[in-house]
Amino acid sequence: MRSFLAQGIARLLVLGIAGSFLAILIVLVVVVPFLPGYDPYQQDIMVSLMPPLSEDMGRFHVLGTDFLGRDLLSRLALAGRISLIIALGAVTLSLSIGMVLGLIAGYFRGWTETVIMGIADVQLAIPKVLLLIAVTALFGANLWQLILIIGLSGWVIYGRVARSIALTLREREFVLAARTMGATTSWNIRRHLVPNVTSQMLIVGSYEMSQIILLEASLSYLGLGVQPPTPSWGMMIFEGQNDLVYAPWLSVFPGLALFMLVIVIQIFSQFFTSETQTPR
Amino acid sequence: MIGFVLKRCLQALLTLLGVATVAFALSTLGGDPATLLSSADSTDAEIAAIRTAYGLDRPLIERYTDFMVSAAQGDFGNSLMMNVSATQLVLDRLPATIELAVTAFVLGIGLAFVLGLAIQITQSRLLKGAALTLAFTRQAIPVFWFGLLMMMLFSVHLQWLPTMGRGTLAHLVLPAITLASYELGLYLRLINAGFASEERQEYVRTALAKGQTRTKIVLRHMLPNALLPLITVAGLNLGHLLGGTVVAEVVFSWPGVGRLLIQAVSQRDFPVIMACVVLMAAIFVLMNLIVDLVYALVDPRVRMK
Numbered sequence: 359m360r361s362f363l364a365q366g367i368a369r370l371l372v373l374g375i376a377g378s379f380l381a382i383l384i385v386l387v388v389v390v391p392f393l394p395g396y397d398p399y400q401q402d403i404m405v406s407l408m409p410p411l412s413e414d415m416g417r418f419h420v421l422g423t424d425f426l427g428r429d430l431l432s433r434l435a436l437a438g439r440i441s442l443i444i445a446l447g448a449v450t451l452s453l454s455i456g457m458v459l460g461l462i463a464g465y466f467r468g469w470t471e472t473v474i475m476g477i478a479d480v481q482l483a484i485p486k487v488l489l490l491i492a493v494t495a496l497f498g499a500n501l502w503q504l505i506l507i508i509g510l511s512g513w514v515i516y517g518r519v520a521r522s523i524a525l526t527l528r529e530r531e532f533v534l535a536a537r538t539m540g541a542t543t544s545w546n547i548r549r550h551l552v553p554n555v556t557s558q559m560l561i562v563g564s565y566e567m568s569q570i571i572l573l574e575a576s577l578s579y580l581g582l583g584v585q586p587p588t589p590s591w592g593m594m595i596f597e598g599q600n601d602l603v604y605a606p607w608l609s610v611f612p613g614l615a616l617f618m619l620v621i622v623i624q625i626f627s628q629f630f631t632s633e634t635q636t637p638r
Numbered sequence: 639m640i641g642f643v644l645k646r647c648l649q650a651l652l653t654l655l656g657v658a659t660v661a662f663a664l665s666t667l668g669g670d671p672a673t674l675l676s677s678a679d680s681t682d683a684e685i686a687a688i689r690t691a692y693g694l695d696r697p698l699i700e701r702y703t704d705f706m707v708s709a710a711q712g713d714f715g716n717s718l719m720m721n722v723s724a725t726q727l728v729l730d731r732l733p734a735t736i737e738l739a740v741t742a743f744v745l746g747i748g749l750a751f752v753l754g755l756a757i758q759i760t761q762s763r764l765l766k767g768a769a770l771t772l773a774f775t776r777q778a779i780p781v782f783w784f785g786l787l788m789m790m791l792f793s794v795h796l797q798w799l800p801t802m803g804r805g806t807l808a809h810l811v812l813p814a815i816t817l818a819s820y821e822l823g824l825y826l827r828l829i830n831a832g833f834a835s836e837e838r839q840e841y842v843r844t845a846l847a848k849g850q851t852r853t854k855i856v857l858r859h860m861l862p863n864a865l866l867p868l869i870t871v872a873g874l875n876l877g878h879l880l881g882g883t884v885v886a887e888v889v890f891s892w893p894g895v896g897r898l899l900i901q902a903v904s905q906r907d908f909p910v911i912m913a914c915v916v917l918m919a920a921i922f923v924l925m926n927l928i929v930d931l932v933y934a935l936v937d938p939r940v941r942m943k
Contacts, residue, residue, distance in 0.1 A: 479649075480656030482874075483926075484919045487881025488899070492915045495903035496664055572780045576885050579782045580900055592782070599786055603794060613783045621778040 369629075376625040379618055387442060390435035398432035399587055410607050422607045424597070434611055437589040438619070444504050445570045449563045451509025456516025457559050461551050463517070464524025465543070475521070478514045486511060487576065494582040501584055504577075508570055519562055523555045557634055564627035568620045575616055591616045642934055650927040657919045658709045661912050662702055714913040719905050724913035728895055732917075734804055735894035739883050741814040746821025747872065753822075754829030758856050770830070773823030781882045785816040785889040802891035813890040817882050821875075828871055832864030839863075866937060873929030877922050 391398055402423075408414065410422040410430075421430040463474040481489075493507045527533055533550050541549075577583040578592030586593065591612040598608025689695045693704070708714070714724040757766045776784070792812060793801040799808050836842065837860070845855045884896030891897070895914055902910035 480653050483653045483657055483923050485877035485880045488915050575780050617778055
């Protein structure tokens with residue numbers, strides 16, 4: 359049996375590696391699109407499809423270039439930034455809606471709960487990818503629309519968790535006491551319920567974030583994400599897939615970036631989950 | 639039990655009603671098909687004529703009831719592009735999708751079952767660690783990228799399997815494995831968690847004290863209990879599987895409903911899009927109804943509530 363110390367060290371090591379990857383990714387995503395001479399949109403047909411680590415007239419293409427001669431690293435970084443913005447925006451939106459609706463349902467019970475959870479059931483009955491495909495097909499997709507529709511379609515899971523916590527909280531002494539002393543409902547929800555569900559909401563949110571990144575990539579692979587020339591990892595993989603043999607870097611790097619980001623977020627998500635559960 | 643069945647059936651019916659309503663709302667909000675069907679130089683009169691022909695000029699309530707009545711009969715109108723019934727198009731593609739989804743599901747859950755049992759019986763930390771790490775890793779790779787990597791390895795480099803299309807069993811292998819590997823990871827984690835919570839139960843200790851072998855305890859006592867939560871999750875997860883199937887069908891050019899849907903989306907063929915989404919959702923609701931009824935059958939606690 360391994361000692362607690364060894365387990366702790368192994369855990370710290372994994373977290374450290376995951377943390378440094380996340381830090382590198384964030385620096386890349388924030389800094390690279392700003393580098394002078396590496397405009398992610400600038401086309402130059404003379405340098406199209408250059409392999410990684412090649413140089414052309416003083417411009418160094420670390421990850422090579424695509425068909426139109428655009429620097430792959432810059433596009434990768436910009437796509438990552440868009441992916442992160444969509445994920446953060448959508449998680450914030452679903453978390454807020456889900457938390458409010460879930461707390462209201464669990465606090466008021468009765469028909470309010472029936473209606474809110476009924477809507478949740480209907481939404482769960484439509485497979486998410488299908489729903490998003492239908493909605494993006496009908497309304498089109500730019501950055502803000504994507505945040506809006508992914509955010510609106512994802513509130514159910516937060517709602518369910520918030521409701522189940524609110525169901526037990528509403529019977530607790532401090533909530534009852536406040537109510538007896540004349541606290542209004544909205545004050546009670548804001549001061550007593552919200553602080554008690556935030557940590558659970560953030561745990562769900564961290565896992566959902568990795569799922570949204572995968573979802574957004576799938577949508578853009580299907581041509582339903584942000585539209586060109588704005589880059590996205592899913593679309594870059596789609597564009598590169600036919601040249602996987604001759605120019606593998608076109609799709610391998612976006613695929614790798616996607617994988618790294620998702621796995622790092624999931625490692626953190628698991629860490630948060632185990633930290634908040636009762637120690638064993 | 640009869641009360642439970644009736645209540646659950648009514649609930650499924652209401653959900654379907656909701657789904658159809660959402661579909662109607664989306665198609666109404668999503669723009670005017672008449673402008674799409676007309677060419678750029680059509681006069682307003684021509685567009686108005688198209689609108690009348692498709693009944694788009696009638697009041698909203700009337701259109702809604704009409705839509706619901708025909709949707710209940712499985713009629714979503716004709717495809718705008720091919721002038722055949724949208725429902726028929728979906729039904730033609732359905733066997734391919736079911737073939738892929740069912741294969742992936744059975745393969746995934748079956749392998750998870752075998753692996754989970756092996757881990758539980760042997761108590762091997764190495765096996766458990768390796769299996770869970772692989773599952774964790776696989777779940778961080780999207781379906782399309784995993785599918786492409788599989789295609790590169792098995793079709794392009796090794797040339798063992800065809801890259802796309804449907805027909806022989808060999809065509810089924812890559813898309814099925816792409817989807818099943820994800821399912822495998824999901825169910826393996828569940829089975830492990832199920833066993834872990836059963837491990838602490840007193841009946842396990844009693845059986846051990848009586849001198850029962852580990853294999854027998856796992857198979858006879860723990861397995862039935864550990865499998866119960868799996869049934870519910872399997873039903874709910876079906877939606878995720880259907881979504882994955884859409885992407886896998888596009889990657890492997892599998893002629894199923896998913897590819898039909900994506901094709902319809904690029905042609906903005908609204909009746910077909912609606913038929914795909916509503917019929918797939920209907921299948922999903924039906925499967926969940928069956929799952930819940932089965933669950934009530936095997937676990938009396940559910941129907942007593």
